[in-house]
């Protein structure tokens with residue numbers, strides 16, 4: 001009996017220590033859902049995002065966190081330049097239709113050391129709406145004074161595993177976050193605040209992490225970017241190109 005208890009306790013401890021990511025985006029094109037939101041690994045350079053608007057830049061080693069606001073000084077690890085960390089209007093966040101459901105689309109670009117440790121954990125996302133764009137304070141203060149509309153950790157601790165090496169280079173986005181549009185309400189206020197924390201499960205290093213939105217006009221519904229083809233499909237496409245090249249060469253001979 002004692003042995004069974006010991007095994008159970010060990011198993012429970014192991015589950016706590018080895019708890020993997022809720023959504024693992026460390027392979028190209030991977031996606032997953034947490035609390036109704038869809039997270040998708042993408043290659044922003046290949047999807048042709050066009051003009052994007054950055055609204056939150058965070059940088060630190062180990063754990064890093066922050067949220068977008070016009071207020072200075074900022075509260076956490078945000079870049080203080082208004083060019084990179086600033087208020088965001090709900091109407092400037094693209095709305096996309098995915099299989100009949102409307103979502104608000106956010107783009108995340110991470111920068112990690114490619115050769116030593118390219119992975120990074122995204123451990124918290126909390127989204128709020130408010131009537132002003134220059135609110136400030138700690139996360140605890142935000143939670144009590146603003147309307148929270150999304151929490152990655154509602155109902156239990158979740159996290160997302162990211163890998164910078166899938167899409168290295170500056171400016172390339174790594175992940176799309178689709179938050180259900182139904183959660184956003186005009187009466188909560190025109191401004192949207194996104195708080196995020198990285199590095200709790202896999203430490204942050206190297207360059208900044210940056211959230212942005214594709215530039216849209218007046219709250220229009222836009223087409224989602226094309227999905228990244230699965231590696232198998234890419235191999236088939238490459239084989240097809242080779243075959244086309246071969247046939248073309250054949251014809252000119």
Ligand SMILES: [Ca+2]
Nearest residue numbers: 109110167172
């Ligand atoms: Ca990147």
Ligand SMILES: [Ca+2]
Nearest residue numbers: 123153157158
């Ligand atoms: Ca978490």
Ligand SMILES: [Ca+2]
Nearest residue numbers: 111205206207
């Ligand atoms: Ca980083």
